[in-house]
Amino acid sequence: MKSLGIFFIVFFAAMFLGNVILLYVSIVPLLVVVFSLIFETPGNVKVERRESKLSAWVNGVLDVSVKVTADKGVGLISIADFLPEHFDLSEGNNFRVFWKGSEQLSEELRYSAKCTMRGIYKIGPCSCECRHVLGFKQTEIYVDKETLELVVRHKPLNIKRLRDPKLFSRIPLPLGSMSKLGMMTNDFKEIREYVSGDSYRHVNWKATARSSSPMRDVLLVNEFEKEGKRVVWIFLDSSSKMATGTKIENSFEYALQAVLSFSQFYLARNCHVGLCVYNGPEKTLIPDLGRRQEYKIYRSTLGLEVSNMKVPLKRAVAKCRGHLIGGNPFSIVISNVRRENLRELLDGTKELSKYSRSIGRAPQILILHLDGYSIAAEGFNEEAGATMLNLANQSSIRALRHAGLYVASWNPKRQSLASLMVLGMKRR
C-alpha cells in the first residue's frame, strides 16, 4: 500500500502545483498498484498425502511425503506439515517455500523424521500460507483436514529358544510344559485338512464346499485351541521410580520393550499371556493367546505412563486372583528392585507363589530388575556413580534370591534381553 501512498502524495502535489513532472512521476506507483491488483493471491491449493496410516518402531525413521498443487494466482506459498513432539527431523524439511508463478505449481514436501517415543500420533494437518506477490492482498491460509495416523511402538527384542538337549535353563521358562493335548476350548484356531480320527462334528462343510474341485476333494475341519497350555502373567511396575533416565530413554520404556518381547515369545509358543500393570491406573489383560492378544498387549502399552498411584503388587495379584487360581501360571515381574520396594516385592511374590506350583524350592516367578541408574548415566563419572548406587541395591536383590526367586538384572545399555536370558542357561 506504500505505492498507493506515494502515488497519492505525488499526484496531489502535481495537481496543487500544476507540475507536469510530478504528474509523470505519479504514473509509476499508480501502474505498480494496478499491475499488483491484476495478479491474485495464490489459491486452489490441494494437498495430497501418499499414506493415510503408518506404523513405525521407536527410534525408527519414517518417510513422509505430501504433494502440493496450486493453480491460481502468483506469489509465495509456504507449506508446513505439523510434526508432534518427540519427533526429530533426520532428513529434508517439514517446512518448505515455493514460488508460484503464472504456471501451475506441483511440488512435493518430503522429509524423514525419527520417532523417539512410543504412542499414537497424528502427523499434520498441512498448513499452506499463500502470500500475494507484492503484499497488496491479504495472506490466505489453507489448513488441510487430512492427517496421518502414526503408531509408534517398541521393537520387540528377539528372544530365541536355544535347542540344545545338553542345556537347561535356570530361569523357569515354561516351554517344555507346553501341551498339545487337552480339552478343546471354544477358541477357534484355524481350518485344516481332515486327518483320520477327527470328529465329524468339526468338519467345516461350508469351507469344504468352497474349496472342493474335481481335482481336489478333501474335507476341511475346524481346529480349536486346547486347554492345558501354560499361562504366563506379566506384572509391570509403573511407579514413578521407573522413570529413571531421560523422557525418551528410561527404565519404563525398556520395561515396556521387555513386556512386548516376553509376550511375543510366549504367544509364539502357544502360551496364554496376561498383563497386569500395578502401581498405576488399573490395567489388566486377562490371559489369552494368538495374534489378537499380541495386538491387545502392544496397543495397551502405547498409552501407558508412569504414575504416582500406590497399588502394590500384592493388591494387584489379589485383583487377578480369579484368573490365577488353577492356572499354575508362570509370572514375570518387571520392576526396579530397590530397598524401598523390597517389602512390596516380597509380599507380592509370596502371594503369587500361592497360585503356582514350585519347581523344587523355587516358585515359578522371574523378577526382571531394570538397572535404571545405568540407563540414566552418561560418561565415565556418571557410570561409576550408577555402579555405586547399584551396589546399594545388591542387598535387596540378594534378599529376593534368598526367597527362592530368580532375579535377572538387566542393563539395556550393555546387554540385550536375549543375551540376558542366555545367562540363565547351564550345561547338564
Next chain:
Amino acid sequence: MEPQTPVASKFDGLGNEKKMKTELKVFDFVKPLAAFIVLPLVFYVFSKNQLFASMTQNSNAFPSLEVYEVLILFFVMAFLAVLMIFGNERILSMTFVLLGALLTPSILFFSKLDWFRVLGIQFNVDTVNANLPSYMVSAISLVLVATWIFLLYTSRIDTAKKELLRRGASEIDVEKAMNAQSSFTSKMLLGCFGIAFLIFGAASAVQMILATQAAVIPYAYLMLALIVACALIVCTVIYLRSNAGLQDRQSRNAQNSTENALR
C-alpha cells in the same frame, strides 16, 4: 496452525545437499547498483540548480570552492549510499525522501501554478532555476521513484526471507523462491517504468494536439485534476468495497464449512 520449528538444515526440502551455494546471488548487488545509478543522477540535477550555485557562491566557510563541492558531494553521497544499502525499509524511505528533497527545487521550477504570487509573497523563481531541460528532470525523477519502489519491494523480500529462514525453511528453498519473486517484481516494475516512459514520450505529442483546446478552458489543470481525483476516489471505493465483500464471503464460507464439520 503454528508448524513445529525445525532446525534449518543443510539439506534442501527434498533431502538433497546444498548445490546452489556457488550460484551468483544477483539480488545482493541490486542495492549498491541502485545507489550507484540514482545518487549521481540526483546530485547532478541538484548541482545544476541555481540554488546550489547560490549556496556555494555565498559560502565563505571553505577556502576552496572546488574542494568544498567535491568533498561535500562525496561524503553526502557516500552516506546516502550506505543508508540505501544497509538501511531497513524505514531508513530507505527516509533516504529517498531526502533525495526527493534534493530534486524538489528543480521540479518546482517547472510548476505552472505560482502560489507565491497567488498568496502575494515576493519570491524570485529564478533562484531555483533547474538549468536543465524539463525532459531530463522528468526522466531522472522517474528513475528515482521507480528505484524507490523497487528497493522498497526488495527490502520487503529481504524481510520475508529472514522471517522464513527464522521459521526453519531451508536456505536453498528460500533463495530459489525469493530469486523468482525478485525477478518477477523487477520485470513488473521495469514494465511500469517503461509504460510511464512511453506516456512521458507520448505526452508531448498529445500536448501539442490538446494545447489549442485546453487554452480555451480556464484553469485547465485544475479541471483535469478535479476529474482525475474524482475518478480515483470512485475507483478506490469500488475496489475496497469489492474486496470487503470478497472477504465477507470467504469468512462466511469458512464458518459454514466449520459448522458442517461440527455437524
